[in-house]
Amino acid sequence: MxxxxxxFFELPSKLPGGFELYQTVISSGNVTIERIISSxxxxxxxxxxxxxxxxxxxxxxGNSEVMFEDGSKKNxxxxxxxxxxxxxxxxxxxxxxxxxxxxxAIHY
Numbered sequence: 001m002x003x004x005x006x007x008f009f010e011l012p013s014k015l016p017g018g019f020e021l022y023q024t025v026i027s028s029g030n031v032t033i034e035r036i037i038s039s040x041x042x043x044x045x046x047x048x049x050x051x052x053x054x055x056x057x058x059x060x061x062g063n064s065e066v067m068f069e070d071g072s073k074k075n076x077x078x079x080x081x082x083x084x085x086x087x088x089x090x091x092x093x094x095x096x097x098x099x100x101x102x103x104x105a106i107h108y
Contacts, residue, residue, distance in 0.1 A: 008035060009061065009102060015039050020095075031108045038064065038101035043091035053107045055084045062101030065094035 004026070015021055021037040030053075043049055048069060058081035066082065067073045069089035074082055084090055095101045 008104070011037065011100060015100070031106065034105045034107070036101075036103040036105055038062070038092070038095035038103070040097040041095055042093055048089040048091055050087055050089050051084065051107065052086065054086050056106045056108075057082055057084065058104050060102045060104060062096040062099050063094075064092060064096065064101050064103075067091050067093045 012021070015037060018041070020041050021035075023035045023037075025033045025035055027033070032053075036057075059076040059078055061078055063078075064076045065073055066076065066084075067090065073093070074080075076082065
C-alpha cells in the first residue's frame with residue numbers, strides 16, 4: 001500500500017483526547033481533501049471557527065451538530081453534507097463518541 005491508498009473507516013489505535021484528528025488525504029493547488037475524526041470533541045463555547053476557504057463536509061459515520069453565528073443549527077447523520085462558505089463563523093456543538101464521527105472535508 002502506498003500513501004495514496006487506505007481505508008477511510010480504519011481508525012488509529014489511539015485518538016487524541018482533547019482535539020479532533022485532522023489528516024490530509026491529498027492537497028493539490030487550491031483543493032485540500034481531509035479526513036476528520038471526532039469522538040466527543042466540540043468547539044470551545046466562546047470560540048468560532050472561520051475558514052479562509054469554502055469547506056464542503058460530509059459526515060460518513062456518527063452524528064454531529066454544527067451551529068452558525070446566527071444561531072441556526074444543522075444536525076448531521078451519516079450521509080448528510082454541508083457547504084460552509086468562506087469566512088462563515090460556525091462551531092461544532094456535538095459529536096458522538098461511539099461511533100466516532102468520521103468526516104470527509106474538501107477545502108477549496
